[in-house]
Amino acid sequence: MKEEVILAKELTKIYRRGSEEIHALKDVSFVIGKGEFAAIVGPSGSGKTTLLNLLGCLDTPTRGSLRLNGIEVNGLKEKDLVKLRRENIGFVFQQFFLLPTLTVRENIELPLLFSKKDGYKSKIDEIIEVVGLKARAEHLPGQLSGGEMQRVAIGRALINEPKIILADEPTGNLDSATALRVFELFQNLNSQGLTLIIVTHNLALAKIAHKIIQLRDGEIVRKASSHGLSKKARS
Amino acid sequence: MNFVTLAIKNLLRRRGRTSLTIFGVAIAVAVLFSLLSFNAGYEKQLSGELDSLGIHILAVPKGCPYEAASLIMHGGVIPKYLSNSDVEEAKKIDGIEVASPMLLHQFYKDGEPHIVYGVIMNDVSRLKTWWKVEGRFFSDTEDNVMVIGKNLAEEEKLKVGDVLPFGPDKIPFTIVGILERTGTQDDEFHFLPLQVAQRIFDKPDQITTIAIRVNDISRISEISKQLEDIPDIQVVTMTQVMGTIMNLVGSARTLLISVIIVAIIISAVGIINTLLMSVNERTREFGMMKAVGASGFDIGRLVLIETLFVTVIGGVIGLLLSILGSGLIEGFVKGIIPYSPAGRLMVLEPGLIGLCLLFSIIIGVVCGIYPAIRSSRLTPMEAIRSNLE
Numbered sequence: 001m002k003e004e005v006i007l008a009k010e011l012t013k014i015y016r017r018g019s020e021e022i023h024a025l026k027d028v029s030f031v032i033g034k035g036e037f038a039a040i041v042g043p044s045g046s047g048k049t050t051l052l053n054l055l056g057c058l059d060t061p062t063r064g065s066l067r068l069n070g071i072e073v074n075g076l077k078e079k080d081l082v083k084l085r086r087e088n089i090g091f092v093f094q095q096f097f098l099l100p101t102l103t104v105r106e107n108i109e110l111p112l113l114f115s116k117k118d119g120y121k122s123k124i125d126e127i128i129e130v131v132g133l134k135a136r137a138e139h140l141p142g143q144l145s146g147g148e149m150q151r152v153a154i155g156r157a158l159i160n161e162p163k164i165i166l167a168d169e170p171t172g173n174l175d176s177a178t179a180l181r182v183f184e185l186f187q188n189l190n191s192q193g194l195t196l197i198i199v200t201h202n203l204a205l206a207k208i209a210h211k212i213i214q215l216r217d218g219e220i221v222r223k224a225s226s227h228g229l230s231k232k233a234r235s
Numbered sequence: 236m237n238f239v240t241l242a243i244k245n246l247l248r249r250r251g252r253t254s255l256t257i258f259g260v261a262i263a264v265a266v267l268f269s270l271l272s273f274n275a276g277y278e279k280q281l282s283g284e285l286d287s288l289g290i291h292i293l294a295v296p297k298g299c300p301y302e303a304a305s306l307i308m309h310g311g312v313i314p315k316y317l318s319n320s321d322v323e324e325a326k327k328i329d330g331i332e333v334a335s336p337m338l339l340h341q342f343y344k345d346g347e348p349h350i351v352y353g354v355i356m357n358d359v360s361r362l363k364t365w366w367k368v369e370g371r372f373f374s375d376t377e378d379n380v381m382v383i384g385k386n387l388a389e390e391e392k393l394k395v396g397d398v399l400p401f402g403p404d405k406i407p408f409t410i411v412g413i414l415e416r417t418g419t420q421d422d423e424f425h426f427l428p429l430q431v432a433q434r435i436f437d438k439p440d441q442i443t444t445i446a447i448r449v450n451d452i453s454r455i456s457e458i459s460k461q462l463e464d465i466p467d468i469q470v471v472t473m474t475q476v477m478g479t480i481m482n483l484v485g486s487a488r489t490l491l492i493s494v495i496i497v498a499i500i501i502s503a504v505g506i507i508n509t510l511l512m513s514v515n516e517r518t519r520e521f522g523m524m525k526a527v528g529a530s531g532f533d534i535g536r537l538v539l540i541e542t543l544f545v546t547v548i549g550g551v552i553g554l555l556l557s558i559l560g561s562g563l564i565e566g567f568v569k570g571i572i573p574y575s576p577a578g579r580l581m582v583l584e585p586g587l588i589g590l591c592l593l594f595s596i597i598i599g600v601v602c603g604i605y606p607a608i609r610s611s612r613l614t615p616m617e618a619i620r621s622n623l624e
Contacts, residue, residue, distance in 0.1 A: 086528035097523035
């Protein structure tokens with residue numbers, strides 16, 4: 001067993017809308033090892049994004065526990081959550097969320113502003129190279145294609161040297177050819193030892209992952225290796 | 236990249252809105268600075284103007300003494316007169332250094348009012364010791380000569396030695412002297428020997444006022460009482476004139492301050508509204524920032540820096556507008572206050588400039604603090620999901 005990076009135990013998330021309770025996640029448990037590439041799949045409303053947000057410490061579970069890199073997340077103060085996010089997690093969003101007035105380089109640099117890390121100029125150049133945007137480094141997001149924008153977002157997620165990359169539908173807004181190139185980039189990063197967890201609707205792309213977690217109605221219905229979605233996680 | 240460059244780039248994303256907000260702040264600061272500098276300058280200038288009269292007491296015909304004093308200072312005509320005998324009576328009072336009779340007359344040329352002072356130059360030169368003249372002063376026994384103010388000479392393109400048809404009968408008068416600029420109303424006037432003025436304007440033995448200077452200013456009150464014992468005479472001390480004018484101006488100033496407070500409140504509400512709109516529009520962006528490592532403090536700081544940028548730039552522009560447009564503003568304010576001294580009323584004191592810049596920073600902090608706190612308290616999830624629901 002690889003060194004565990006994520007240990008989720010009975011994670012439950014309930015949203016309340018007035019008197020109505022929405023069970024977005026129900027007793028979700030799994031382990032992700034260091035350097036693993038996991039895909040979370042399932043239909044819309046199955047709780048994929050909710051799970052990813054819990055893993056990214058963007059939200060807190062109603063019940064259950066989560067350990068990230070050996071740190072128990074439950075009960076951490078906001079200040080400690082910020083530190084945990086900065087040091088451990090890189091986020092990639094479906095909508096990219098690039099700042100339109102910042103260049104590719106500046107968008108990638110943005111997290112350094114918050115982590116107050118200096119002397120990262122060569123690191124920025126290196127990441128621009130990794131995501132294949134050297135020629136576009138001084139361009140604004142409005143001058144880029146969707147695939148290029150997502151690569152900027154991936155570069156931004158990498159700049160703080162996180163241990164885990166969480167990506168929410170990273171290819172959801174891309175055509176299949178571009179999506180494939182983005183997945184190849186993820187594969188590449190994973191092959192260098194980075195832990196990747198990706199939420200996707202695209203089963204074909206999910207098969208590239210080592211581990212697939214399939215959700216339906218907030219529950220894990222299957223956990224499987226990339227060889228197939230055959231093993232029942234819960235019975 | 237640092238927070239300041241990020242804030243500037245964020246502001247540049249919405250240039251129109253940012254410009255309008257800056258403009259709103261600029262207007263508020265311009266109005267504030269104009270009022271404060273006008274307020275500081277007015278009292279100074281008024282005091283200077285009263286001093287420049289070189290007199291402590293004005294003896295005027297019985298009636299409304301303050302109106303008379305105001306008209307005399309500005310060069311107006313009052314329809315009542317004192318006589319030469321009143322001057323002789325006044326001169327008998329102990330403690331009076333100079334008692335100088337003056338006759339004021341007003342006439343119109345090309346629709347513009349012109350003011351003529353009939354004076355005894357020997358007395359006036361003792362009252363206004365700072366007067367300097369190009370050419371010479373006239374002696375009180377000379378006929379058909381005049382001294383004129385500098386502005387009048389420039390406006391009418393007159394020079395020493397020019398001969399001017401003057402008075403109802405267009406008698407030729409020689410300009411023997413032009414006053415060096417005094418910065419007061421004197422720059423606008425014609426000065427004639429008193430007896431000549433009385434003759435050509437058909438006011439024999441009549442005078443408009445007696446300008447009095449005392450030996451000891453602590454005796455002004457006592458001397459005033461003695462002057463009022465002379466039939467027909469009413470006295471106005473310069474302290475009273477100053478106090479009365481400041482009271483009159485006070486009400487106009489209160490009105491202006493009220494307008495300013497309203498302008499500032501409107502501006503502040505506008506800024507807060509703009510910032511809240513901007514914060515709401517960028518909720519998901521803030522969520523992203525939190526997801527990539529920003530703390531609530533980082534987000535709040537960014538919003539506050541943006542606000543401060545807007546308000547400080549607005550403040551600087553407001554100050555520049557106010558300084559560049561001080562002439563127009565002064566003209567407007569002069570038009571609505573009951574009395575305004577000659578010369579520049581708006582003073583550009585560094586302390587006031589600093590105060591107004593400080594004000595714009597305070598406005599920035601006050602207006603920015605709520606949007607900053609609100610944006611900093613958003614949880615990343617709330618922020619990211621905000622537009623998705």
